[in-house]
Amino acid sequence: MNNNKIGFVESVSLTLIVIISHILLNLPNEILGSTASSGPLNVIYISVLAIIVFLIFNKLFSPFKGKDILDVAEFVGGNILKKIVSIIYTLYIIFIAGILLLNFANTLKTIYLQDMPTELICLVFILIALIANQFGFKSVTITNAIILPFIIVAILIIFFALSVRFVPERFFPILGYGANNTFVLGLTNIFAFGEILLLFLMRSNYIDANDSKKIGLTSIILSGIILFLSITSLLLIFPFATGGEGILSIYMITRSIQFGTFFQRVDAFFILIWVLTFFAYISVLLAFGLKITNKNVKAEKSNVPAFLIGLGIFVVTLIPQNIAQIRFAENVIYKYSCLIIVFGMSFVILLLGYLKKNKKGMVTIRS
Amino acid sequence: MKFIKKLKEFFNNLMQNQESYDFTISHEKPSETQPEDLLKKQKIYPSVDVNLDYIKSRYNVLINSDIKLREFILNARGKQFKAFIIYIDGLVDTSSINDFILNPLMIKSYSNQSNEPQVVSEAITNNISVRKVKRFNITDYIYECLLPQNSVKKVSSFDELVQNVNSGNCALFVDTINFAFDIDIKKFAQRSISEPKNEPSVRGSQEAFVENLRTNTSLIRKNINNENLIIENITIGKTNKNNCAVCYIKDIANSSLVSEAKYRLNNLDVDYVLSSSELIQLICDDPETTLPEILTTERADKACSSLLQGRVVIIYNGSPYALILPVTLFDFFTSQEDINLNYHFSNLLKVLRAIAFFITLLLPGLYLAITIFHRELLPTELLYSIVASRVNVPFPIVVEILMMELSFELIREAGLRVPSPLGSTVGIVGALVLGEAAVSANIVSPILIIIVAITAISSFAIPDFSLGFHLRISRFAYTILGALCGFLGIGIGIFIHLITLCSLKSFGVPYLSPYMPKSNVRNNGYMLKPVWKREKRSDFLNTKRTTVQDKISMKWRNKD
Numbered sequence: 041m042n043n044n045k046i047g048f049v050e051s052v053s054l055t056l057i058v059i060i061s062h063i064l065l066n067l068p069n070e071i072l073g074s075t076a077s078s079g080p081l082n083v084i085y086i087s088v089l090a091i092i093v094f095l096i097f098n099k100l101f102s103p104f105k106g107k108d109i110l111d112v113a114e115f116v117g118g119n120i121l122k123k124i125v126s127i128i129y130t131l132y133i134i135f136i137a138g139i140l141l142l143n144f145a146n147t148l149k150t151i152y153l154q155d156m157p158t159e160l161i162c163l164v165f166i167l168i169a170l171i172a173n174q175f176g177f178k179s180v181t182i183t184n185a186i187i188l189p190f191i192i193v194a195i196l197i198i199f200f201a202l203s204v205r206f207v208p209e210r211f212f213p214i215l216g217y218g219a220n221n222t223f224v225l226g227l228t229n230i231f232a233f234g235e236i237l238l239l240f241l242m243r244s245n246y247i248d249a250n251d252s253k254k255i256g257l258t259s260i261i262l263s264g265i266i267l268f269l270s271i272t273s274l275l276l277i278f279p280f281a282t283g284g285e286g287i288l289s290i291y292m293i294t295r296s297i298q299f300g301t302f303f304q305r306v307d308a309f310f311i312l313i314w315v316l317t318f319f320a321y322i323s324v325l326l327a328f329g330l331k332i333t334n335k336n337v338k339a340e341k342s343n344v345p346a347f348l349i350g351l352g353i354f355v356v357t358l359i360p361q362n363i364a365q366i367r368f369a370e371n372v373i374y375k376y377s378c379l380i381i382v383f384g385m386s387f388v389i390l391l392l393g394y395l396k397k398n399k400k401g402m403v404t405i406r407s
Numbered sequence: 408m409k410f411i412k413k414l415k416e417f418f419n420n421l422m423q424n425q426e427s428y429d430f431t432i433s434h435e436k437p438s439e440t441q442p443e444d445l446l447k448k449q450k451i452y453p454s455v456d457v458n459l460d461y462i463k464s465r466y467n468v469l470i471n472s473d474i475k476l477r478e479f480i481l482n483a484r485g486k487q488f489k490a491f492i493i494y495i496d497g498l499v500d501t502s503s504i505n506d507f508i509l510n511p512l513m514i515k516s517y518s519n520q521s522n523e524p525q526v527v528s529e530a531i532t533n534n535i536s537v538r539k540v541k542r543f544n545i546t547d548y549i550y551e552c553l554l555p556q557n558s559v560k561k562v563s564s565f566d567e568l569v570q571n572v573n574s575g576n577c578a579l580f581v582d583t584i585n586f587a588f589d590i591d592i593k594k595f596a597q598r599s600i601s602e603p604k605n606e607p608s609v610r611g612s613q614e615a616f617v618e619n620l621r622t623n624t625s626l627i628r629k630n631i632n633n634e635n636l637i638i639e640n641i642t643i644g645k646t647n648k649n650n651c652a653v654c655y656i657k658d659i660a661n662s663s664l665v666s667e668a669k670y671r672l673n674n675l676d677v678d679y680v681l682s683s684s685e686l687i688q689l690i691c692d693d694p695e696t697t698l699p700e701i702l703t704t705e706r707a708d709k710a711c712s713s714l715l716q717g718r719v720v721i722i723y724n725g726s727p728y729a730l731i732l733p734v735t736l737f738d739f740f741t742s743q744e745d746i747n748l749n750y751h752f753s754n755l756l757k758v759l760r761a762i763a764f765f766i767t768l769l770l771p772g773l774y775l776a777i778t779i780f781h782r783e784l785l786p787t788e789l790l791y792s793i794v795a796s797r798v799n800v801p802f803p804i805v806v807e808i809l810m811m812e813l814s815f816e817l818i819r820e821a822g823l824r825v826p827s828p829l830g831s832t833v834g835i836v837g838a839l840v841l842g843e844a845a846v847s848a849n850i851v852s853p854i855l856i857i858i859v860a861i862t863a864i865s866s867f868a869i870p871d872f873s874l875g876f877h878l879r880i881s882r883f884a885y886t887i888l889g890a891l892c893g894f895l896g897i898g899i900g901i902f903i904h905l906i907t908l909c910s911l912k913s914f915g916v917p918y919l920s921p922y923m924p925k926s927n928v929r930n931n932g933y934m935l936k937p938v939w940k941r942e943k944r945s946d947f948l949n950t951k952r953t954t955v956q957d958k959i960s961m962k963w964r965n966k967d
Binding site: 047049050148152153156161164168171172175176178179180182183185186187301302303304305306307308309311312315316319320323 | 777780781783784785786787790892893894895897898899901902903905906907909910919923924925
């Protein structure tokens, strides 16, 4: 049996970890910034859209049972297209890993590691991810699946612990900046579900290939719920005009939690959970980068591609010079690259693959 | 030009005249049959004198004081044969040798003197008696009539014979016979079966394994009344050939698991293995990790319950600990006491052990992380009291905690090594006097003593010794990581720890089974179910028989 085969729980965890990491950083702020009090409504809207998009993608995948998107690219355009697509996906993964890591490292530095250089913090995360990947893809997925429940519990604790301080009036006006911002411009917020790229990449790793639809839908629905809870917590605690100013918005709201008299402030415990989340996040992305590389290159030493991807992530963390550049990279470059690569390019490849497969099928039937 | 040519010639000649030495290590394999091997594969000779010389030479009889050779004349059916026996003094029952080997072989009894052929069958027809007579065969005669022993084997190779004599058998050589009789008359001084010292139980069985293999296997046989219990012997070691027994229940244990265990044991190319602990290192999946991958127990009842679950038990001769495989992390939190208690009590104890696990692993590291980096967690009053208690302490908090942890480890080690009557004294001196003095002298703060003491007490709640060691080592790592970068450091430790646990396997079984990867936890999770609900064997063991009992095991409840 292939050691890289993963089950339902592991697969769902892999996709959830990516969106949760993004939620912990700036995603809720960003959605609230563009939609204001209609953030929760927008999340429901984009979640439904994400489900529809996924179902379309799943339909396009239907002739390629047990194959991932790289196999489809190979089917469509041969080895050359497969390599081009692999390079684009790898660069995308390196980019999102690097940008989110840098953002998180800056946050850690702001919160309590003032004396530690950001580069060093990033390096620690990358090194740990490299070590984790030495244990193999399967170990990374299982570890991720163990950590995820703690993260979800943490988010639920935040929601319920803060519920006493919620101001329901902040839901209004229900359409925030207007219907246009919520439903038309807000459509671009679907990038929050960019983790479905991992669903396309790990299809060949499922223990049961028939589970792909179930895994995808569960991942998107759970992601939507977590995003909804996070945005609702943030919206109902802070007025949306000030909520966007906080670094690590979810961390900011945890500072409002009061827990008996034994702990003065419990936010530090959440730092531990966030740290674990980011270790898992970087490890998962590195594992997927490795998976893509290994599909194209047969390296003599498996450490070399991992080291190169790690180096790539580190280089990305060195590029932005200040917080504004990080924000720009996260809010603009990440958002639009996600829309183009994950939703656009993948759709074109799958559509071409679907049509080619159907055409071949017709030719076979006629002959 | 000519000069250069001459110079070249000179150096060439110089090089050629030099004797060439080859310092490279030869990678050629030594020939398959070394002289020593040839000697060992030697077959037994028909001549007793040659055999005697061979044995004398092989056993160095002239200088070996406990090797006993006894030459005598064997009487069989009026004929006399030169013979000798060899055994090791102290390993055999000498009275048995006298009464049941030498006596029947040497004493000239009436029946033994009769020269008449043995009648196999007789038929009388027309007053003519026809007798079928068995031809006299010395080998059969000795085997069937002169050796009143229950375990006698005919061995034709010196190698096998010597191995058996070394383990306490007696060998009989008789002239004209090209094999020897290997007679099992082992009897050596051994520790009697006592109560388990390191795994005490209040209500469980009080029988512990001893150093003798056969005694240990008999303890298992005694407790498991099933003919499908298989106890296979495997010899380990080239210089010191020691036996180990692989025990399993044939119709329960997974065949692949049994084969894997036997394969690993059969493929150990070592001179000797001294103990079961060494054997663990030789057969476990990942010997580099500090996490235990094989469970050891001195309790016979624990070994038996493991066998009934479908696991394999290995008993090594000379070691009072049996090895149980495969295992998962949660097996190390299980004490045999659990199944002897009401399941509510057992589960309470299990929860306590899990808490103790986290306390002993993380408490010092968390204390450092909180007091150095995350002070906002603590209420102001508590923070003041911690700061006030440390005012006169000159060391940084990390030095303070490492010093105390190190002292505690020293006390624990000293307590183990000193003679037992002094053990408690070391504890009192170490824990009370030293702790009190250290606080009075402002070397450590009182709160730190509390932290170290809670950690130490928690470490004693972990039932398995090996896991305890792993936690001790890991605790130091967490302490340093917590001191270096607070919760980020603790996070690094937890993540690396988790990924190590996830990657580890024990004889093919994932270490975090049945939770990761998830399998049937309904009956075999961490928490213990009531006896009547333990219907299935663990999924991860992939046993031949999955059901332990019917859904309704208490049939008497349905008498209506």
